[in-house]
Amino acid sequence: MNPAAGSPVSSILREYGDAARALLFDYLPATEPRRYLYDLVADYPRRGGRAFRPSLCIATALAFGTPIEAALRTAVSIELTHNAMLIHDDIEDGSEQRRGKPTMHATHGVPIAINVGDMLSLLSMRPLLDNRHILGSDLSLRIFQETERMARESAEGQALELGWRRDNVTDLAESDYLYMVLKKTCWLATIHPTRMGTLIGGLGTIDLDRCIRFGFFLGAAFQIQDDLLNLEGDASAYGKEIGGDIREGKRTLMLIHLISKANEAERERLRSLLGQPREARTEAEVQWVLDRMNAYGSIDYARQVAQGLAGAAQYEFTALYGHLPDSRDKRFLEALPAWVIERN
Amino acid sequence: MSSPGSRHKRVRPERDGPIRNSLTPAATQAAKNPRPEAPPANPLSEALECGVRTAYTVIDEYLRRGYEAARSSRDHTEGRGYMGDEKPNYSSWGNPWGPMAMPMQQWMSAMRAVTEAWSSMMPGGFPQQMWNAGCAEPTASAAPAVSVRVLSHRRAGVTTKVHLHPGTECEGLTVGTLVSEGSDVPLDSVSIDVKHGVLQIKVVVMPEQPFGHYIGPIVTADGRTAGGLSVSLTELPPIKSE
Numbered sequence: 106m107n108p109a110a111g112s113p114v115s116s117i118l119r120e121y122g123d124a125a126r127a128l129l130f131d132y133l134p135a136t137e138p139r140r141y142l143y144d145l146v147a148d149y150p151r152r153g154g155r156a157f158r159p160s161l162c163i164a165t166a167l168a169f170g171t172p173i174e175a176a177l178r179t180a181v182s183i184e185l186t187h188n189a190m191l192i193h194d195d196i197e198d199g200s201e202q203r204r205g206k207p208t209m210h211a212t213h214g215v216p217i218a219i220n221v222g223d224m225l226s227l228l229s230m231r232p233l234l235d236n237r238h239i240l241g242s243d244l245s246l247r248i249f250q251e252t253e254r255m256a257r258e259s260a261e262g263q264a265l266e267l268g269w270r271r272d273n274v275t276d277l278a279e280s281d282y283l284y285m286v287l288k289k290t291c292w293l294a295t296i297h298p299t300r301m302g303t304l305i306g307g308l309g310t311i312d313l314d315r316c317i318r319f320g321f322f323l324g325a326a327f328q329i330q331d332d333l334l335n336l337e338g339d340a341s342a343y344g345k346e347i348g349g350d351i352r353e354g355k356r357t358l359m360l361i362h363l364i365s366k367a368n369e370a371e372r373e374r375l376r377s378l379l380g381q382p383r384e385a386r387t388e389a390e391v392q393w394v395l396d397r398m399n400a401y402g403s404i405d406y407a408r409q410v411a412q413g414l415a416g417a418a419q420y421e422f423t424a425l426y427g428h429l430p431d432s433r434d435k436r437f438l439e440a441l442p443a444w445v446i447e448r449n
Numbered sequence: 450m451s452s453p454g455s456r457h458k459r460v461r462p463e464r465d466g467p468i469r470n471s472l473t474p475a476a477t478q479a480a481k482n483p484r485p486e487a488p489p490a491n492p493l494s495e496a497l498e499c500g501v502r503t504a505y506t507v508i509d510e511y512l513r514r515g516y517e518a519a520r521s522s523r524d525h526t527e528g529r530g531y532m533g534d535e536k537p538n539y540s541s542w543g544n545p546w547g548p549m550a551m552p553m554q555q556w557m558s559a560m561r562a563v564t565e566a567w568s569s570m571m572p573g574g575f576p577q578q579m580w581n582a583g584c585a586e587p588t589a590s591a592a593p594a595v596s597v598r599v600l601s602h603r604r605a606g607v608t609t610k611v612h613l614h615p616g617t618e619c620e621g622l623t624v625g626t627l628v629s630e631g632s633d634v635p636l637d638s639v640s641i642d643v644k645h646g647v648l649q650i651k652v653v654v655m656p657e658q659p660f661g662h663y664i665g666p667i668v669t670a671d672g673r674t675a676g677g678l679s680v681s682l683t684e685l686p687p688i689k690s691e
Contacts, residue, residue, distance in 0.1 A: 170625065170666040172674050175614075241614060279500065283507045308612040308677040310664055314512065321508050410500030417501050428630035 114444040117437045121163045122156025124173060125180045132181060132231050145213060145221045146228070149188040152204035157327075158298050159184045161441075165302020168426060168434040175239060178232035179248055179301045185232070186252070187293060189225035190259065192218055197267055198353050199383045244309055248301060251313075255297040262289025270354050273380040275372075277361050279410075283325055285356070291324030319425050322418035327445040329411040332357040334449060336395060336404060351391045354379045358410060362403040363394070371397060411446050418442040594647045601654035606683040609652060613667065613676035619643045621670030624650070624678050629661035636663040636680055652680055660684050 133147050159180035166176035194200070195208040196215055202208060210218035233252060236245040265285045269277065299316045335350045336359065350357055364375060375397075378390055398404050419442045429435050599607045620643055627636040638653035660682045667676040 169664075170674055175674070239614065241612075244612075279503050280507050283504050284511070287507065287511060307664055308610075308679070310610055310662070310677075310679040314515070317512065318508055322504065325504060406496045409494070409496040413497035413501040414504055417504065425630075428628055428632075430626075430628065 113433070114437060114440050117164060117433070118155055118157065118160045121160035121173075121180070122154075124177060125156055125159035125163070125184055126150065128177055128232075129181045129184055132185065132228055134228075141217060142221060142224060145209065145217065146224050148209060148221075149191055149203065149225075150184070152206060154204055156184065158187055158294055161295060161438075162298035162302045164434040164437045165299050165426075166306040168302070168429050168432055168438060169306025170430075170432075171306045176302060176305050178236050178239065179305065180298075182229045182232040182252065183293070183298055183301070185225055185229035186256070189222045189229065190293065192222035192225065194263070196222075197263070198355070200349060200353070202349075240305065244305070247304065247309060251297065251300060251304065255292050258288045258292035258296075262287070262292070265289065266356060269356050270379075273354075273376065274356075275364055275376050275379060277356055277364075279358065279361060282356060282358055282361050286325050286328045287321050290328040291321050294327060295324035296320030315425055319418060319421040322414045322421055323442055323445060326411045326414040326418060326442065329358055329407050329414070330446050330448065332359065333404065333407060333411070336398070348391045348395065351394045352386050353383055354386075358407040359398050359403040360394075362406050363398050363401055366401040366403065367397060408446075415442040415446045595650065596647055597650045597652065599652045599654065601652075602656045603654055603658060604685055605654060605658075605660065606681075606685050607652065607654065608681040608683070609650065610679045611648075611650065611667075611676070612678075613648075617669070617675040619646075619648045622648070622675060623668050623670075625665045625668055627663035627665035627678065627680055629659070629663040631661040632659040632663075634659055636665075636682075639665070639678065639680065641667065650678065654682060658682060 129150055130147070133150075134143050136143060162180040162183055163173055163176045167173060191203060192209045195203055196210045196218055200208050201211055208218075209221060213221075229252075233245065233249055236248060240248070262285050266289055268274070269285075296317055297320075299320045300313045303311050303316050304313060332350060332355075335357075336348065351360070364372060367375060375394070378386060378394070419439075422439055422442065426435060426438060595611055597609050597611070599609070601607055622641050622643070624639050624641050627639060629636070634657070636652075636654075636658060638655065640651045642649045642651070662679065662681045664677060664679045666674045667678055669675045
């Protein structure tokens with residue numbers, strides 16, 4: 106049983122996720138070409154997902170006393186961008202499954218999948234344009250610029266990870282990993298949604314850089330937990346292939362820890378294994394890496410780091426939002442650090 | 450009581466590897482310490498502590514670079530600054546594009562005009578229902594005249610900022626309690642009135658009101674948030690005596 110399933114976090118995720126998804130589909134054109142584009146554009150959003158990012162944006166704005174309508178379009182834009190990036194990430198990572206189904210490129214081929222991702226990115230602009238009539242031109246323009254920054258940070262983080270894999274970089278430290286996660290994961294998953302919620306809720310009067318710490322610790326704990334679930338999660342609940350990260354050669358905290366702890370022979374074998382193309386890595390090799398991770402305590406190590414980061418996120422939450430009056434949304438934000446490391 | 454010379458001292462444990470530095474590349478550490486059989490006394494608690502320490506180092510360094518880039522672009526508005534390889538200064542909203550500020554501002558103004566024109570023509574675009582129902586369509590004349598009156602019982606710099614969502618009707622507006630993250634004492638002596646079509650905001654600062662940045666919602670008669678009000682109370686420099 107998932108201990109996080111009955112938490113107030115889950116109910117808010119459902120509520121705000123439903124609200125964001127309902128509006129999101131209004132932004133998906135029901136015109137031709139359907140077969141090669143617009144039906145596919147709706148595919149990933151229709152598969153569900155937790156709607157963590159839009160919910161975080163909405164809850165942050167609501168914690169300031171803002172009505173949901175003020176944050177809804179920005180939240181929709183975030184979810185559209187997230188889905189666009191998922192399609193491109195799946196191609197770049199050679200992933201086979203997404204949200205329990207074959208990935209877009211596995212079903213429709215790489216060229217069509219890239220184009221669908223491009224269209225989702227473009228469609229994410231529309232809700233931001235519509236913000237102008239709700240939030241005014243200045244705030245809307247600022248959200249536009251923030252969105253551009255988030256996209257840049259995410260692409261820079263993705264570039265780091267892809268480059269490490271292409272060049273088979275193995276001399277990575279924990280700080281390298283965290284820096285990559287800060288850019289690749291945290292900006293879109295947590296920093297941008299909290300900054301947007303704070304920008305809308307605080308009406309542009311709050312220094313948004315202060316959201317970066319909270320978002321970073323929350324997002325890094327989230328990513329490590331995601332990487333742990335990739336190794337030992339329930340395949341049906343997780344929605345992706347278990348052990349897929351090892352097969353893809355992803356530089357996770359567990360892998361970096363293992364490389365640092367392994368003996369010279371093991372390290373050499375790891376280096377050689379990671380240097381192979383994805384399809385050349387066998388099931389037995391993936392299992393060997395998993396066994397070594399268990400033997401050297403790499404999984405427990407990562408779990409502890411995730412717990413520490415969640416604690417730091419809790420601390421930063423108090424510094425950032427502690428002064429806000431008590432509300433359901435504030436309690437949601439406060440509960441997130443524990444939730445991200447408890448979910449399975 | 451034993452003399453200092455006879456005191457028992459704990460023998461320093463022999464190190465089986467270097468002191469772990471979270472910023473040392475992991476492979477370097479591993480090359481020097483290839484013995485996983487000799488873990489520290491409590492490796493998991495060390496992992497937690499070390500992970501958090503490393504994470505704080507990473508985020509502090511990231512923010513420091515951002516601020517440095519911001520400062521650099523302010524100091525060197527001509528050409529590239531000391532940190533010329535850094536990205537544009539996003540942290541300073543006042544001058545986010547450094548030397549490109551003027552062209553960017555013009556471009557942004559043009560972009561705003563284009564987006565306004567574009568969105569009005571988009572199929573299924575505007576006009577859309579606004580969340581603050583009852584508001585007029587957003588027009589240039591929607592912004593009401595605002596006057597702010599401050600009565601301060603303590604020596605303080607007072608800055609106010611009013612934000613009303615487009616098309617908000619002023620009649621019946623009230624302001625909620627203004628709170629500050631740096632203060633447990635809310636700023637609750639703020640009122641809004643409309644006289645002769647002018648939105649009049651009155652801020653009373655009591656002698657014990659802490660300095661800080663206070664924000665709160667502006668609410669319509671039917672309880673909807675129509676905007677916000679911020680009041681910054683800052684300490685003034687001491688008055689120089691003659």
